[in-house]
Amino acid sequence: MKTIADIAKIAGVAKSTVSRYLNGGSVSEATKQKIEQAINETGYTPNPFAQSLKAKKTSFIGTIVPRLDSYAASHTLMGIDEYLKEHHYQMIISNTSQKIEREIEQIYHFASQKVAGIIMLATEITDAHLQAFEKVNIPILLVGQEHKEVHCILHDDYQAAYAIGEYVLQKGHRKIAYLGVTEKDIAVGKRRKQGFKAAIEKEECEVRFFETSFNKFEAQNKAAELLAEFNPTIIVCATDNIALGALRAAQLKGLKVPKDISITGFGGYDVTEIIHPGLTTAKFFYQEAGRMAAQNILNLVKEKEVPLVTVSSFEIIERESVDSIRTFHL
Structure with a gap:
């Protein structure tokens, strides 16, 4: 696997020049052509995480959902979207069809897109999730699941x-x-x-x-x-x-x-x-939980203090589907 050092050597320029080019900095047209030729010859792919460390974050919040045909997910997304728009941020949604490997891929993909933070409507948190959270090094918040190392919004x-x-x-x-x-x-x-x-x-x-x-x-x-x-x-x-x-x-x-x-x-x-x-x-109040999630992720993005766990409320709604069982004593 080729590195920036290899590209610099082939192009006959300094590593810092290659790095500047990859991050959108100013280089001469002649130097640009040399670097591009070296990249094409080697098939070099830049490391998106190394680039994102130097690049300015966007006003996008990545949101990962296990399924879109869910009342809970759709109403949570409505709450997230409302709050983000009110604060001049935009939501990008990724549906993973309840496949854990897609969730992991999407965490890395969102990071490469330089999102400001990620909200994840999780069903399960694995070691692969935790490894991805650590590698991308951007604010991440869970909705609906709890892990001692990750900020989350929980239903009670x-x-x-x-x-x-x-x-x-x-x-x-x-x-x-x-x-x-x-x-x-x-x-x-x-x-x-x-x-x-x-x-x-x-x-x-x-x-x-x-x-x-x-x-x-x-x-x-x-x-x-x-x-x-x-x-x-x-x-x-x-x-x-x-x-x-x-x-x-x-x-x-x-x-x-x-x-x-x-x-x-x-x-x-x-x-x-x-x-x-x-x-x-x-x-459960899913839309309210979505707004809470959006508020907390923006506070994390702005490096403000946020409680590790925030709990949303619930209410028992009594309707006609439950009968009383009466015991009669003679």
């Missing part, structure tokens, strides 16, 4: 799940199915499960935990399986999309919600209010 997943657990117990349910996602997703897969378990441990319950994906159709299939296997009085779902899948599975089996089976979700998506029956859910 544990407390929201604890509140849902208390609500389920209050309604008298003691035979409960929890339909979640992989614990590799710390926020949705692990924290929500932990909060729910902590709440229901206060009562003697028969609880089984099942796992699916974020896809509502896969959730529908898994819900159909657990209904045949377990016959709970309620399915507590880790997201509203999963709850929509469970609702459809129940309907296809001829079960009435909430008379035959109760269902809850997490998220507070708009559709949960207009479907019948309306879905009881823990509502």
Whole structure:
């Protein structure tokens, strides 16, 4: 692999001259032609990170999302975009289709574009992510996931799940199915499960935990399986999309919600209010979280002090999808 020193030697100029040329500095036309010829002959590719250290940062904020067809992602992006525009910054969006290798590539790509900072709507933080964060050396902020070394905006997943657990117990349910996602997703897969378990441990319950994906159709299939296997009085779902899948599975089996089976979700998506029956859910304020994320990343860009963890609020929305289980004593 050729270096600046190799290019300088072939072109017959100083390394500093090659560096100045690569960073858009002033060089004579004759020198420029020599350097370009040497680059063409060798196939030399400049190191974007070395260049970005000397170059002025832009007013762009790179935003990495795992999927665009998500209520949570789209409303978070709306909040980010609104705040950035108000402060004369612009957002560049990259969709990674839930592929970790694309997330890593995009971190490096954004850095090569000299963005001022990166907001990442993460589902999982790996060693490769942390290595990329360190290499690019620009402000990075996570939304929805937590890591002790990275600034983040969190939804209050544990407390929201604890509140849902208390609500389920209050309604008298003691035979409960929890339909979640992989614990590799710390926020949705692990924290929500932990909060729910902590709440229901206060009562003697028969609880089984099942796992699916974020896809509502896969959730529908898994819900159909657990209904045949377990016959709970309620399915507590880790997201509203999963709850929509469970609702459809129940309907296809001829079960009435909430008379035959109760269902809850997490998220507070708009559709949960207009479907019948309306879905009881823990509502998160995604747009507000997006504005908080944009505010924090700009403060990091300006080298202002920012708390490592900022927590967004939630609210339990009670609708028609949960019935009360009454115990009668003779």
